[in-house]
Amino acid sequence: MIAALLKVTDLTVVHDGDGGERTLLDAVSLDLAPGEVLGLVGESGSGKSLLCRSLVRLLPSSRLRISGGSITLSGRELTTAPEAEMLAVRGGEIGMIFQNPSSHLDPVMRIGDQITEGIRFHQRLDAKAARAAAVDILAQVGFPDPARQYDSYPHEFSGGMRQRAMIGAALSSNPRILIADEPTTALDVTIQAQILRLLMDIRARRGLSVILVTHDLGIVAQVCDRIAVMWQGRLVEIGEKRGLLAAPAHAYTRSLITSHPSLPEEDMPAKAEKLRAPGAVPVVDIEKLHVRFATGGLFRRGAVDAVNGVTLRVMPGETVGIVGESGSGKSTLARAVLGLTPVSSGTIRFDGTDIASGRAVLGMLRRQTAMVFQDPYNALNPHLTVGKMLAEVLRVQGKIETAQIPARCGELLDLVGLGRAFLDRKPRSMSGGQCQRAGIARALAVDPKLIIADECVAALDVTIQAQIVELFRELVERMSLTLIFIAHDLAIVRNLCQRVVVMHRGVIVEEGRSEEVFSRPKHAYTAALIAAVPHIDPDKPLLAPSKMATPQADGVAN
Amino acid sequence: MHRYKFVLYRPLQFLPVLFGISVITFILVRLIPGDPARVLLGTRATPEAIARIRAQYGLDEPMLAQYFYFLRNLADGEMGRSILYKIDVLKLIATRIEPTLTLVLCSVVLSVLIAVPVAAIAARNQGRLADQVIRIVSTFGIGFPPFWLGLMLIILFSVELAILPVSGYGNTLSEKLAHLVLPSLTVSLSLSTVLARSLRAAMVEGLKSDVATAARARGMPESIVFWRHVLPNSLVPTVNLLAVNIGWLIGGTVVVETVFALPGMGQLLVRAIFSRDYMVVQGVAMVFACATVLINFLADIVTVALDPRVKL
Amino acid sequence: AGVLTIGRREDSTTFDPIKTAQNIDLWVFANVYDVLIRVDKTGTKLEPGLAESWEVSPDGLTYTLKLRDAKFSDGSDLTADDVVFSLTRIRDDEGSLWADPFKVMDTVEATDPKTVTIKLKQATAPFLATLAFPIASVLSKKGFETLGPEKYAETPIGSGAFTITEWRRGDRVILAKNPHFWEADRVSLDGIEWISVPDDNTRMLNVQAGQLDTAIFVPFSRVAELQKDSNLTVHLDPSTREDHLLINHEHGALAKKEVRQALDMAIDEQAVVDTVTFGYGEVANSYVPKGALYYYADNLKRPYDPEKAKQMLADAGASDLTLNYVVRAGDEIVEQTAVLLQQQLAKAGVTVNIQKVDPSQEWDMLVAGDYDICVGYWTNDILDPDQKTTFVLGHDANMNYMTRYNNEKVKELVAAARIEMDPAKREQMYTDLQKMAKEDVNWIDLYYSPFINVSRNNIENFYQNPLGRFFLEDVVKN
């Protein structure tokens, strides 16, 4: 092994609470060689971010404190270095990229200036030279027109471009180590693939060492040299990736690997049998649907065709997956089906009746369908306890008698695998997965024929993701539900759905039985989507270089 | 540059607002019991004299007709005649507008000059002594009526220390500025409190924000983090708050003008209300309204300039 | 030499003498314009002004005034034509607020460039006194015609001791010595600035800090403190101001004389003087101000006797009297009086409900008779008692100052006194009127109070006569 660039020994971080100390990082030791990419995985809350921040001594709260161990950077001790020295280390030696570029970039400062700032501070260049250097960095991270884009503001870019800018800012002061804390979690697969490739490119060009934090085993499998697994504040396992993936030592690592939703190799024909007989009335029948949003102001009116002529039929008992990149119109389609968004043209029939034909139909729709939302926190009213929320739905829907409501609430919670104790909990005191289950319980309270689940697992931890998918599978089987499942995670759709619909820019580009679409994609876009999914097997490489289109900086965010 | 295109069409929206204000003022002042003719004539008034004056100023006509004349005058760029001063209202306002404008301007500048550093100190020492002291002092700033504060300032600075004029306005620019120090300070003591509280809150958030963390992770020292990232991001809500408060501020100049004998529009307004000088009340109300609308408009422009995300 | 700065509550509204009734304006006119006949420093005698001498025909209908050689501030001569123009304008101009007292003039003629002849429709004893009123200021006809009414009202051409050089509206009126004033050598000051400082405290502080030479309208509450300041002189100049309690004679029990008398007895005027005026006032016993022409010093002062008052109210069947007391908002003195009277009347079993309203609304309510009691005050404009007497007792258009007091005998006597040309007889008539008014309690006289002004010690001869005229031509600034 080469001499370590960064060496962490028995690093311990504690939280000084009123109830005494709580150890958040428990004697973590690792090292990082020059040019090496170390993947850091672990469940949510296991201390990955904390570890990263400890390295540059930027703890998120004054109540956290490094209580022991050492961090040495090229032999220099960082835990005791004076603050002035740390200013040079941060950025200058260790650069950081954060998960959410939208909130970490200064919204009121030009992209270029945010990069220049670091250059000027660390390299003491004058304004002109710094600007030139910044333009150069922008070009390196893949901005097609860096001189012009220097003057743009973060909100004028798409998520992927913002992440590139964030990387640019981290590179601005020319660090030797780059810490990337979940740099792609917020992005969709195709963009994720681009960003990962960019990181690898830069690593290759600059000889950087990288610590890559992620939830996704697929990613580490693809891009890292070594993998470290964290669990409850401890580093439970670290090793060369192939060895570790092939023979995980720790139970948590094993469960991580098993719950990773990979695309199966072969067809799974078993599901086909469940298709109902033809001739039955479709639950949802969408014909030439257009949804158009007006944009802009008084003088420069514009419009976005969010859904641009979609025709789709969903039969009772069917499980249909809708996939597609961010902004392809999936949510809009879902909302239109439920009458939550005005339709520009086309018809939507529910159980054979046009939902535009009157309030009565809309009422029926509301009583027979339910939606599960993408963001588990925002979809629940923060002021209501789970019990009150369910009771209210039951009361308004009026399908069961008032006296039975409490009992029914309990049953619903059982159904989604939450204990009855959750009746008195408010969303704030629940984890994401628990909130999502409550959301599903609420959907079930309607006793619907049709559930539309809009990216309801995207925000969750893999392990929880797996649980929820399992829950849906069960529900569909037990209650003969019709399910429309929207996601951009292809693997999940592949596992759950009989049929899959691929959307791109408001139109359906491909549609068919899941196993067929995934194994033999007809449309190039579908193929690109599938290829962009990082496989847990390191030997199935991510996205062939030729597929990497130069990103366009057109994406003005909505 | 289309983010600024509201500059073109926003002024159109002023019209209904000003129209609304003219109607309300018109009705309101005439609903007040009391008769301008009687005020003018004083205790020695006789009914004939009153009738004569009323006829002379068209006060005996139906309200609708009076409003119509008002609008017609307005279209000609006039606002009628003051009953008390017997001159054209616009002319009268022109003689009184400057002290009020400068007072408002100085107060705003001073408030910002006070609020920004105070909020900065409080936010950067959140929860510590400095923060608490500022909180307590600022509560006093808000809690004491301006007419009392103003008087105390006069006693301290003008009588005891004798470094500033007691009251009035001046002739030359430097005289005017000297005369405006205490009045603006009086206004600012309460306004800056409001601003500083909002600014402090925004800064506290800002210091904890991801933007600040990211800057620190790039090795930026705390001063750069604060002044280049936290402060600019905190200003937008404060500018809006300032804009909302400007109407209140302009209204508040009345009391300050009285205490400091500034020959501004606030004093004019009070005297006009008490003497039922309808046209003057109307005129001043319109001018105040225009100013408020205009300043809000400016605030919108500043907001757009400060925050590239904002579209109006 | 030097410029005298005077702080006052409000700024002037106009310099056209016929278009204002506000003291704030009249008091400045007195030093900008000159009048034909002046009132002396004691406020009880007339003396020559622009009119060197005058003659009244025996029937009291023709007045012949001889003008002295005087000039306007622009250097032009003051002639009889200017006087004719000024006097007829008061009577005839449609914007004139003062037409009524001058309607008695039948013709005004310039018999020669220095002689003016006025013919009255009927003999009127107070006419000369009326000519001494600042309203009757002599304007320059030529100046008025060239400048036009609006401009003239801003920077007029007068013949007084000072002339207006600049008017900064809302702030100050700046006067300079008028070199053409016929008594120019009497004037020591180079100029005067009338500066408006509405807040009483600020105005006083200005004088204390030496930023103003003088301030008028000194609140009673500040006198003692200002007197302690060795740099200042506080002037307590006798005035014709009288504060009184208006009573609405048409309201229920108040129609009974006994009830009104009882109220007078229930009120402790001395306490009002002590509390509200801090002892600087004096209990009033007549509607005619103390020291003024024909004041009857021995008029009845009803003793303070709440018990007796209670008894009298009971006898008159008004033992549970409830009164609606309209109080003018924004006037400290009036509000304080109200608080005090409320408590005093309570001792006699009278419930007083205070209703505070803004000044012009108060006036409306008085006119409409929408009140029971209300404090008012009056300061004489002219030295003759007729003007006030007519307003208060003479049954003119004002319903006797809104009290609705009605006594035919009094009314006749007022009319007779107006045309009585013999001073001795007139004095007797006014004495009788004062007694009758007191007996009837047309209103309740509360107190007389002085004009209170303060000046710095380097200012000499700062003086205000009982009618309010400032003798600024005599002021010396050291």
Added chain:
Amino acid sequence: MSEPLAAPALGRKGRFRRRGTLAAGVFLLGAFVFLALGAPLIAPYDPIAQDATARLQGPSWLHPFGTDNFGRDILSRVIWGTRIDLKIAVIGVIFPFLIGTTLGTVAGFFGGIVDAIFMRLVDVILAFPFLVLMLSIIAILGPGLASFYIAIALVGWVSYARLIRAQMLVLKNHDYAVAAVSLGFSRMRIMFRHLLPNAAAGSVVFAMSDAVLVLLNGAAISYLGLGVQPPVAEWGVMVAEGQAFVTTAWWITLFPGLAIVTLAFAFSMIGDGLADLFGVHE
């Protein structure tokens, strides 16, 4: 992804400090309420009883806060004033709050033409010189508390409406609002039961500082001569009346002034405490 779950990172001590602010504020306010309720028992003198022998006396054992020009005991007047001033602060805030919240909710929720009309109305009122409105309403209805409340309510609601409307515009697009629609809830239920409780926190916090502004407005109106009817003891009026004696008898203005400041302090502490509790900022 764990961020949203973790409540604001606070130790128990920090939480106590914030709760402490709230508690101290509530305690102080409670003390005022106590004074108001117990005024007849606590106040040493009758607040309107005049005493010609004890005029303008400075603070002493007999009169801890001194006396005014009628010889009335300032301490007793301050204590009795608590009754009126608490009422002014509370009523002067509650009506604007209710009106503003309702209008803001409806405007924000429905948007479109309703909102456009609403915003113009808000513009008019914001641009309308407050004092003209105040003085004219008081002149029309006659001075007194009722007119004051009405004037305050007519103007004050705007701030609340703006706050709530802005919140509504955001909240109505929140998933839980959309979810409520999809579950067939009525608009009324969604507006007032689901969205309003979540939007109101900012307004509640604002109400606390507004209470102080209302008191001060009262004082300013008194300064211009149109306040509460005499001889009622009200702090603003007392400060305004004491103006005449500010250089000779400072205690007449100072003590009621301090009372306003202390009440202001209580409200602002409650406001800060609530802000921390709700996690909102002004």
